[in-house]
Amino acid sequence: MSVSVQSSAFDVGAEIAEVTKNAHGIGAIASFVGLVRDLHEIDGASANVTAMTLEHYPGMTEHALEEIVAAAHQRWQLIAVRVIHRYGRLEPGEGIVLVVVASAHRGEAFAACEFIMDFLKTRAPFWKKEESPEGGRWVAARDDDEAATARWLDRR
C-alpha cells in the first residue's frame, strides 16, 4: 500500500528498506519528512507551540493522496512511492508526513518528491490546530503553498 493515513509514528529507515527490498532497479531514493515545530510565525511575531492536533476527512484524505501519487507516476518514471501522513495530537519534534520516492536516477526522485509535497499541502484534507500557552489556534493556509502548487500546473 503506497499511501497510509495513521495516528502512529513512522520509521523512515524501515519505510525506505521496505521500498528498496528486492527492487534493484532503484538507483535513487528521495525522501521528505515534515516535523512539528515548537514555534509559529504570525504576522512577523513568533508564538510558542506546545502541541498540535491534525484533523482529517477520512476517506477523502486517502483518495486525495492516491490521486497525487498517481499524478506523479504519470509525470515521471518512478519505481515506487510511499506516503504516510499522521493525524491526531503530535508534539514538537514528531514526524507529521513522510514521502519516499524511488526511481532509477535522482532527477525524477527529487522532482516527484517535491511535487507530491506541494500538492499534498493544498489538496489533501488535513487541518492543523496548534496548542500554545495562549490557547488553541487553527493554522491558516499560506498563499505561498498555493503558489508552489500552481507552478507545477504552469509547466508540463
Place this chain on the structure above:
Amino acid sequence: MTLKLLYFAHLREALGTAGEELAVPENITNVAGLRAHLAARGGRWRVLVESQNLRAAVNQQMAGDEVTVLAGDEVAFFPPVTGG
C-alpha cells in the same frame, strides 16, 4: 432529496456540529444553492455565504460552487487545508 453534510476544522467548531443528514428542497441543484440554503438558517450559519475562505467537496472530490449535488451525495464544507 436527502444529503449527507460534513463540516471540518474551524467550521465544525463554529457551527457546533460535525455533520448532519438533511432533506433539502428539490430546487437546490448545486453547491452554491446548498450554501445559500444553509445560510438561510441565520446566525452562525451565515458564514457559509459570507466567508470567501470556505472550500467544498462533493462525494470526496474538491468542488466549486457550480458543481451539481444529487440525492444521496456527501457534501463537505471546510477551511483551506493545512496538512503536510
